[in-house]
Amino acid sequence: MCGIVSYIGPKDPVPILLKGLRRLEYRGYDSAGIALINKNNLQCLKKAGKVSFLESVIDDSAINGFCGIAHTRWATHGEPSDINAHPHLDLKKKIALVHNGIIENYGAVKEVLKKRGISFTSATDSEVLVQLISELYYNSKEKLSFEDAIRAALQEVVGAYGIVVICEDEPGKIIAARMGSPLVLGVGEGEFLIASDASPIVEHTRNVIYLDDNELVSIKDEKFSISKIDSKMIVNKTLTKIDLTIEEIEKGEFPHFMLKEIHDQRHSISDTMRGRFNLDDGTTQLGGIADYFANILSASRIYITACGTSWHAGLIGKHLIEEYSRVPVHVEYASEFRYRNAIIDNNTIIIAISQSGETADTLAAIRKAKELGALTLGVCNVVGSTIARETDAGIFTHTGPEIGVASTKAFTAQLTILIMLALKLGRKKGVSRQKGKKLIRALRHIDQDVSSILNISKKIKKVAESTWKANNFLYLGRGVNFPVALEGALKLKEISYIHAEGYPAAEMKHGPIALIDENMPVVFIAPQDESFPKILANIEEVKARKGIIITITDKINNSLKLLSDHTLVIPKTHKHVFPITCSVVLQMLAYELAVCRDCEIDQPRNLAKSVTVE
Ligand code: G6P
Numbered sequence: 099m100c101g102i103v104s105y106i107g108p109k110d111p112v113p114i115l116l117k118g119l120r121r122l123e124y125r126g127y128d129s130a131g132i133a134l135i136n137k138n139n140l141q142c143l144k145k146a147g148k149v150s151f152l153e154s155v156i157d158d159s160a161i162n163g164f165c166g167i168a169h170t171r172w173a174t175h176g177e178p179s180d181i182n183a184h185p186h187l188d189l190k191k192k193i194a195l196v197h198n199g200i201i202e203n204y205g206a207v208k209e210v211l212k213k214r215g216i217s218f219t220s221a222t223d224s225e226v227l228v229q230l231i232s233e234l235y236y237n238s239k240e241k242l243s244f245e246d247a248i249r250a251a252l253q254e255v256v257g258a259y260g261i262v263v264i265c266e267d268e269p270g271k272i273i274a275a276r277m278g279s280p281l282v283l284g285v286g287e288g289e290f291l292i293a294s295d296a297s298p299i300v301e302h303t304r305n306v307i308y309l310d311d312n313e314l315v316s317i318k319d320e321k322f323s324i325s326k327i328d329s330k331m332i333v334n335k336t337l338t339k340i341d342l343t344i345e346e347i348e349k350g351e352f353p354h355f356m357l358k359e360i361h362d363q364r365h366s367i368s369d370t371m372r373g374r375f376n377l378d379d380g381t382t383q384l385g386g387i388a389d390y391f392a393n394i395l396s397a398s399r400i401y402i403t404a405c406g407t408s409w410h411a412g413l414i415g416k417h418l419i420e421e422y423s424r425v426p427v428h429v430e431y432a433s434e435f436r437y438r439n440a441i442i443d444n445n446t447i448i449i450a451i452s453q454s455g456e457t458a459d460t461l462a463a464i465r466k467a468k469e470l471g472a473l474t475l476g477v478c479n480v481v482g483s484t485i486a487r488e489t490d491a492g493i494f495t496h497t498g499p500e501i502g503v504a505s506t507k508a509f510t511a512q513l514t515i516l517i518m519l520a521l522k523l524g525r526k527k528g529v530s531r532q533k534g535k536k537l538i539r540a541l542r543h544i545d546q547d548v549s550s551i552l553n554i555s556k557k558i559k560k561v562a563e564s565t566w567k568a569n570n571f572l573y574l575g576r577g578v579n580f581p582v583a584l585e586g587a588l589k590l591k592e593i594s595y596i597h598a599e600g601y602p603a604a605e606m607k608h609g610p611i612a613l614i615d616e617n618m619p620v621v622f623i624a625p626q627d628e629s630f631p632k633i634l635a636n637i638e639e640v641k642a643r644k645g646i647i648i649t650i651t652d653k654i655n656n657s658l659k660l661l662s663d664h665t666l667v668i669p670k671t672h673k674h675v676f677p678i679t680c681s682v683v684l685q686m687l688a689y690e691l692a693v694c695r696d697c698e699i700d701q702p703r704n705l706a707k708s709v710t711v712e
Contacts, residue, residue: 099125099126099172099174099198099279099706099708099709099710099711100125100126100169100170100171100172100184100197100198100199100279100294100706100710101118101119101121101122101123101124101125101126101169101170101198101293101294101295102122102167102168102169102196102197102198102260102261102262102281102292102293102294103115103118103119103121103122103167103168103169103291103292103293103294103298104165104166104167104168104196104262104264104272104274104291104292104293105118105165105166105289105290105291106164106165106270106272106289106290106317107164107165107286107288107289107290108164108288108289109289110162111134111163111164111165111166112132112134112156112161112162112163112166114291114298114302115132115166115167115168116132116149116152116153116156116168117298117301118168118291118293118297118298118299119132119149119152119168119169119170119298120149121297121298121347122170122293122294122295122297122298123148123149123170123701124355124501124502124503124700124701124706124707124708125170125172125198125294125706125707125708126170126171126172126173126706127147127148127149127170127171127172127701128146128147128171128172128173128178128183129144129145129146129147129170129171129173129178129179129180129182129183129184130144130145130147130148130149130151130152130168130169130170130171130183131143131144131145131152131168131169131171131183131184131185131196132144132152132156132161132166132167132168132169132185133166133167133168133185133187133194133196133264134161134162134163134164134165134166135163135164135165135166135264135266135269136161136162136163136164137269138266138269139266140187140191140192140193140194140264140265140266141161141162141163142185142187142191142194143155143156143161144169144180144183144184144185145180145183146178146179146180146182146183147178148701149170164269164270165264165269165270165272166264167185167194167195167196167262167263167264167272168185168196169183169184169185169196169197169198171183171184172706174200174223174711175200175204175221175222175223175224176220176221176222177221181219181220181221182220182221182222184196184197184222184224186220186222186224186225186227186228187228188228188229188231188232189216189217189229189232190232190236192232192265192266192267193228193231193232193235193244193263193264193265193266194228194263194264194265195224195227195228195231195261195262195263196224196261196262197223197224197227197259197260197261198259198260198261198279198280198294198710199257199258199259199260199261199277199278199279199710199711200223200257200258200711200712201223201224201226201227201255201256201257201259202223202255202256202257203255203256203257204223204226204227204255204257207226207230207254207255208226211226211229211230211233214233214237216229216233223257226255227251227255227259227261228263230251230254230255231247231248231251231263232247234247234250234251235247235265238250244265244267244268244271244273245273245314245316248263248273248275248314249314249327249328249330252275252277252314252327253327253328257277257278258277258278258279258458258710258711259275259276259277259278259279260274260275260276260277260278260279260280260281260294260309261274261275261276262274262281262292268318270318270319271316271317271318272290272292272316272317272318273314273315273316273317274292274309274314274315275309275313275314275315275327276309276310276311276312276313276314277311277312277327278311278458278461278710279294279456279710280294280295280308280309280456280483280484280710281293281294281308281309281315282294282295282296282299282306282307282308282309282482283306283307283308283309283315283322283324284296284299284302284303284305284306285303285305285306285307285322285337286302286303286305287303288320289302289303290317290322291303292315292317294708295480295708296340296342296482297342297347297499299340300340300342300343300344300347301344304339304340304341305337305338305339306337306338306339306340306482307324307335307336307337307338308338308482308487309324310333310487312326312327312328313325313326313327313333314326314327338482340481340482342499346498346499347499347501349501354502354689354699354700355501355502355700356502356503356504356506356593356685356689356699356700357689357699358502359500359501359502359506359507360506360507360552360682360685360686360689361552362497362498362507363506363507363510363548363682364545364548364549364552365545366497366498366507366510366511367497367507367510367511367514367541367544367545367548367678368542368544368545369496369497369498369511370495370496370497370511370514370515371514371518371541371542372496374518375538375541375542377535377538377539377542379525379531379534380521380525380530380531380532380533380534380535380536380537380538381521381522381525381531381534382518382519382521382522382538383522384493384515384518384519384522386491386492386493386494387475387491387492387493387519389491390447390473390475390490390491391522391523391526393447393473394423394425394447394523395423395425395523395526395527396445397425397445397446397447397473398426398443398445398446399425399426399427399428399441399446399447400419400425400426400427400428400446400447400448400449401427401428401429401430401435401440401442401446401447401448401449401467401472402415402416402427402428402429402430402448402449402450402451403429403430403431403432403435403448403449403450403451403460403463403464403467404429404431404432404450404451404452404457404460405431405432405433405452405457405459405460405709406505406588406709407453407504407505407508407509407585407588408451408452408453408457408460408505408508408509408512409429409431409432409451410509410581410582410584410585410588411451411477411509411512411513411516411581412429412449412451412516413429413580413581413584414513414516414578414581414582414677415427415429415449415451415512415513415516415519415520416428416429417577417578417581418516418517418520418578418674419516419519419520419523421520421524422520422521422523422524422527422529423520423523423524423526423527424527425523430463431459432450432457432459432460432462432463433459433712435463435466436459436462436463436466442466442467442470442471442472443470443471443472444471444472444473446467446470446471446472446473447472447473447474447475448463448464448467448472448473448474448475449475449476449477450463450464450474450475450476450477450478450485450489451476451477451478451512452476452477452478452479452483452485453478453479453480453495453500453505453508453512454478454479454480454483454707454708455476455478455479455480455483455484455485455486456480456483456484456485456708456710457485457708457709457710458709458710458711458712459709459712460485461484461485461488462712464476464485464488464489465488468488468490473490474488474489474490475489475490475491475492475493476488476489476491476492476493477492477493477495477512477515477516478492478494478495479494479495479496479497479500479508479511480499481494493515493519495508495511495512495514495515496511497510497511500707501700501707502699502700502707503592503593503700503701503702503705503706503707504589504592504593504685504688504699504702505707506589506685509585509681510678510681510682513677513678513681514541514678517537517541517674517675518541520674521534521537521538536672537672537674537675539672540671540672540674540675541672541675543671544671544675544678544679546669547668547669547671547675547679548679548682550668550669551668551669551679551682551683551686552682552686554666554667554668555686555690557666558666558683558686558687558690559690560664561648561664561666561687561690562687562690562691562693562694563690563694564664565619565646565648565691566594566691566694566695568596568617568618568619568646569596569597569617570596570597570598570599570613570617570618571587571590571596571597571598571599571618571619571620571621572587572598572599572601572606572610572613572614572618572619572620572621572645573586573587573590573598573599573600573601573620573621573623573684574600574601574602574603574606574620574621574622574623574633574636575600575602575603575622575623575633576602576603576604576623576629576632576633577629578673578674578676578677579623579625579676579677579680580600580601580602580603581600581677582623582677582680582681582684583600583601583602583603583621583623584600585600585681585684586598586600586621586623586681586684586687586688587599587600588600589684589685589688590687590688590691592688592702592705593688593689593692593697593699593702594688594691594692594695594697595695595697595702595703596691596695603622603632603633603636604632604636606636606639606640607639611639611640611643614640614643614644614645615643615644615645616644616645616646617646618645618646619645619646619647619648620640620645620646620647620648621648621649621650621684621687622636622637622640622647622648622649622650622662623650623680624637624649624650624651624658625651625652625653625673625676625680626651626652626653626655626670627673627676634657634658634661637649637658637661637662638661641661646663646664647661647662647663647664648662648663648664648665648666648687649661649662649664649665649666650665650666650668650680650683650684651665651666651667651668652667652668652669652670652671652676653667653670654667666683668680668683
């Protein structure tokens, strides 16, 4: 949520910052802005709208300098507008700040500053911080240095922040600080970048340092130093090498990142599984949590906590872990879990699922669980992310960067990890080798299955072309496929703005059936497993009410053909792998519907990929 990038070094910062902003735009695209120091002169340009709009304005105004900060915003306080865009400047227009996070006590601080005669131009919480820094720097009796003024200001604010600040009086210096919102320092040859993630950095250097909470980095004269914000204690941190490639963060020949990432699933699920099978023994190897299997197996309960799509993965994970290992699993929205009095002790395991590893609620949930003595495990995609670092152990999904705001390949990677975890636990709890081998064989066939699904994309497009005008969709599934229905509905809502609901198929009779008429498309997830006769009966019920039936199945039969308006047949696979393959169809369907409706697929309105505020 909000992307920050800054640069100091010998090159022209403008193209570096603009490219960096484009890479970070998935974090928010309500407005964008840039501030630069040119000799001893601070210049700032900011505009409501996307980075491309800022770029067009910059072309005209020839802004330049030798160090700079930039920001792409997801609005929390104050509407998206030029004035509320970052960077924010102090009254003297000498200090510029970019901020990701929320200053919770901004109202109180603003009142104090107003009484001292400071007027505000924006409705943001972030402006309060830059005005406070300025007040402390220019007007405090102690004559604080710029850096100390920042430290002092940060002691007075409550909330979450990743900030980068520059000041006209100290033109060769950049200062950044973190509490709750991610910041990565890129250390190049005589140049440095600070960004919300590594994507704007990778082109310039592969050496990075992930800042932790309560850390401040100060860069000047080609040197950097990291210290604690409050105590000034120097922190020695080691450089990490990032192994991100440029191709992974560009969309190549695809019109959208989402489509690229859907197609990536032809190999990304295998990437997630690589080196993690033992086919002979019908089991899996999950090195990251190997030391904790005994704890998991003897746990009184497991909580899976997550948000959004990752929460849906958790629901499927519950189904699988309970089935294979018989350990009770509860799945909770992190935003609820963090505030309720859940039963947590040192025999409880918390599994946090998060693509970004930065979601504020999920992070808060694991922090709370840790305090209460639980063992915390992470299932994250981003190596070096906060959740990955703060959990006791974890498993990376290794699916490569996911840029499209609607999660696709990260979801199927999470499901893959959860299947592998369930199997691993199950094999230790008496699930037979044969059963394990069967599951592994199905997983190993997944690249071909996904390719076959992508081969029916024309058929999926036809379904979209005949249903895109609908205002509502219903998605129905049973058992392990009920959360798949939830995820299908979420994908549609996110990118096409069509209202959609996911329901357990039989529950339809307890409410949603009242909505069904000839204008309502109903997507049935109907694999030929033990639940098939039941779901067929549900399809009949919708047919009787003239609903438009779209069936996704792995085996067509006459009844399905007769009842369905559209059937999408996908390869037969193991019933526990079907949620993965079926999800690819649902992703494609949502994508094609959004294309028909001419929606902004990679940047849907109001959403951000990484939700780093509560
Ligand atoms: C946002 C994204 C979703 C994502 C959710 C959780 O809402 O738009 O795609 O599922 O956050 O994100 P996480 O990174 O924790 O998986």
